[in-house]
Amino acid sequence: MNILVLNDGSSSLKFLLVRMPDSPQAGGGEKVLASGAIERLATPDGRLKILRAGDQTPSYTPIRSGSIEHAVAEIVRMLKTPAVGGSPVSIDAVGHRIVHGGPELTEPTYVDEGVLHHIQDETLLAPAHNAAGIACIRAALAALPCTPNVAVFDTSFHHNMPEVASRYAIPTTLFGGRTLRRYGFHGSSYRYIVSCLAGLLPPGERSRLILCHLGNGASICAVRDGVSIDTSMGFTPLEGLVMGTRCGDLDPGLVLYLIAAGGESAEDLEEILNRKSGLLALSGRSRDVRDLEAAGDADSELALACFAYRARKYIGAYAAALGGVDALAFAGGIGEHSASMRARICEGLDFLGLALDRQANEGASGERPEAIGAPRRERVWIVPTNEELQIARETLTLLHTQPAPSS
Numbered sequence: 001m002n003i004l005v006l007n008d009g010s011s012s013l014k015f016l017l018v019r020m021p022d023s024p025q026a027g028g029g030e031k032v033l034a035s036g037a038i039e040r041l042a043t044p045d046g047r048l049k050i051l052r053a054g055d056q057t058p059s060y061t062p063i064r065s066g067s068i069e070h071a072v073a074e075i076v077r078m079l080k081t082p083a084v085g086g087s088p089v090s091i092d093a094v095g096h097r098i099v100h101g102g103p104e105l106t107e108p109t110y111v112d113e114g115v116l117h118h119i120q121d122e123t124l125l126a127p128a129h130n131a132a133g134i135a136c137i138r139a140a141l142a143a144l145p146c147t148p149n150v151a152v153f154d155t156s157f158h159h160n161m162p163e164v165a166s167r168y169a170i171p172t173t174l175f176g177g178r179t180l181r182r183y184g185f186h187g188s189s190y191r192y193i194v195s196c197l198a199g200l201l202p203p204g205e206r207s208r209l210i211l212c213h214l215g216n217g218a219s220i221c222a223v224r225d226g227v228s229i230d231t232s233m234g235f236t237p238l239e240g241l242v243m244g245t246r247c248g249d250l251d252p253g254l255v256l257y258l259i260a261a262g263g264e265s266a267e268d269l270e271e272i273l274n275r276k277s278g279l280l281a282l283s284g285r286s287r288d289v290r291d292l293e294a295a296g297d298a299d300s301e302l303a304l305a306c307f308a309y310r311a312r313k314y315i316g317a318y319a320a321a322l323g324g325v326d327a328l329a330f331a332g333g334i335g336e337h338s339a340s341m342r343a344r345i346c347e348g349l350d351f352l353g354l355a356l357d358r359q360a361n362e363g364a365s366g367e368r369p370e371a372i373g374a375p376r377r378e379r380v381w382i383v384p385t386n387e388e389l390q391i392a393r394e395t396l397t398l399l400h401t402q403p404a405p406s407s
Contacts, residue, residue, distance in 0.1 A: 002033065002090050003395050004079065005388040006072065007097045008129075008136040013038040013071055016388035017079050017091070024397045030389065033089060034079055038063055038071045048074055068132070072139035093404075094140045094149045095395035097188060097387060099129035099237065101153030103179040108156070108398045110405055111137055111149040119151065125183075125236045128274060148404035150395040157187030158221075158228045165230040165321075182239070184231035186213040190221050192390040193331055193383045196369055198226075201327055201378060208322040210315055213385065214341070215332035216244035216287060220311060222318035230321055232314050238273055241314065242307045244287035247277035249310070279303045289334050289341055308344035315345070319352050327378065328354050331385040336366035346380065353379050 001022075007014040014037045021029035036050035036058060046063040048071075061078065063071060082088050096111070102122040109115055116134060123130040133151075140149055158166075166182045174180060193211050209223040218241040221231040232240030232248075242248045250273070258264045264272070280287040282303035285295060289307070292300040319325045328349075334341055339362045346356045357374035364370045364382050373380035 001092045001396065001399070003093045003095055003392045004076075004091045004140075005095045005097075005391045005395070006075075006136050006140060007388055007391070008068070008132045012041055013068070013075075013136065014388060015075050015079075016392065017089070018389065018392045020392060020396045023400055024393065030392070032389075035388070036075075038075070041068075041071060046071075048078065050078055068135040069139040069142060072136060073143045076140075076143040091144055091147060093395055093399060094144060094147055095391040096133060096137055096140070096149065096151050097154065097391055098133045098151045099154045099185060100126035100183065101151075101155045102183075103181075105151070105153055106156050106159040108150055108152045108394045110398070110402075111141070111151050112405065115151060127270065129237075148399070150398055152188060152391045152394050154185040154187045155183040157190050158182075158184030158231050161228055161230060168235070180235060182231075182234040183236075184219070184221070184228065185233045185237050186217070186219050186221070186231075187228075188387040188390045188394070189213045189331060189385040190223070190228065190231075191394075192386050193329055194223060194226050195390075196383050197327060197329060197381065200369060200371075200381070205326045205378070208324055208326045210318050210322070210325050210328045212311060212315075212328070212330050212335050212345070213332045214241075214311070214330065214335035214338075217246065218243045218307075218311075218332065218334070220314045220318065222321050224322055230318060240310075242282070242303075242310045243278045245275045245278045245280045247273050247281075279307060282306055289338055293338070293340060304341070304344065308341060308347075311345045312347070312349065315349065315354070316352070325352055325354065327381060328373075329381040329383045331383050336382055336384050339364065342372070342382075356380060 001020050003018055003020055005016045017034045019031040019033055032053060034050055034052045038046065038048055040046045048061040048063050049058050051058040063074060080089055098119055100122040102118060104118050119130055119134055137149055168180060190211055197206055197209060207225050211221045211223060213219050217237055219231055219233045222229050238246050240248050255269060258269060278287060279292065283292050283300045285300055286292055292304050330342055342361055343356055346354055355374045356372055360372040364372055366382060366384060370382045371377035372382060
């Protein structure tokens with residue numbers, strides 16, 4: 001079975017076409033047929049990058065239209081066009097990453113109009129993501145009208161967090177009794193990392209994990225026996241760490257003050273807190289850690305220090321919540337590729353046994369799982385995440401446990 005995964009971002013669209021084993025229980029046997037992305041979506045420089053199995057370098061095709069419908073249609077066309085001497089490739093199912101499932105959508109789900117309506121209802125909670133996810137689903141339904149589409153939700157991994165971690169200390173009668181809880185995000189990434197560590201760590205040393213998904217959006221998760229017990233993001237992806245353009249933890253009183261004394265509207269604050277804060281605001285220069293590391297000025301240094309400090313503080317808190325820590329893992333663009341940020345975060349964590357081996361940390365490629373701890377290497381890891389492959393696995397599981405609805 002060939003599953004196409006579409007992972008939509010604000011300015012890019014990543015995809016993976018993977019041949020899956022006959023059943024989820026088969027274990028292994030996954031073969032990537034093609035991967036790539038639409039880069040610089042909705043700009044004159046938009047292009048389709050595709051790397052087919054067996055090729056050494058990707059090919060590029062200009063994408064002039066900025067519409068998600070055109071982008072998805074072009075991905076499908078290119079994937080179904082056989083390589084020279086090859087056979088046509090089928091697409092048997094499509095899996096989608098959807099950021100916010102809200103209280104109703106807690107498991108991978110076949111897409112129909114009712115599901116799309118629920119996703120639309122949660123757009124206010126993930127404005128940068130859910131609307132784009134809906135557009136991507138509709139584009140896939142148009143391009144592959146007889147193919148089952150499955151929505152996989154970032155929030156589902158954290159759905160069963162204990163109430164002490166998921167509840168806010170506010171009246172339950174607010175907003176008509178609607179569920180106002182901490183949802184958490186990056187769930188597909190965390191499931192993938194957990195599955196990787198299960199094969200890397202001894203059975204007695206993988207019960208208490210702290211996982212760091214660090215990219216433009218960043219979060220940390222405490223995992224006990226494969227289950228999320230707490231995570232830094234909350235009701236929306238704004239809570240928690242300092243991020244590229246998001247503020248992270250913020251006194252709600254500051255928001256009230258900006259409304260009452262500063263005259264800011266809800267729309268103004270949504271724009272400021274989601275797109276103009278974080279590393280960008282602290283540095284006054286860039287949201288990208290690479291730019292700030294290269295700049296070296298005082299404001300850039302402060303931004304990097306704040307990012308590392310907030311992450312280190314959460315690691316300490318989650319070590320307390322777990323009653324200790326067996327392993328710490330870094331993933332995401334920053335976690336996988338910034339040795340200096342990993343070093344900043346782990347500075348002072350020796351008392352938890354989470355010191356880094358300097359040579360191993362600086363020499364890591366970020367392209368495969370690598371142990372970088374000291375003196376015990378297996379206490380700290382880099383685990384390159386693969387959300388698309390995890391979404392394909394969850395899509396396959398749904399297809400085998402619940403028949404796809406008829407078209």
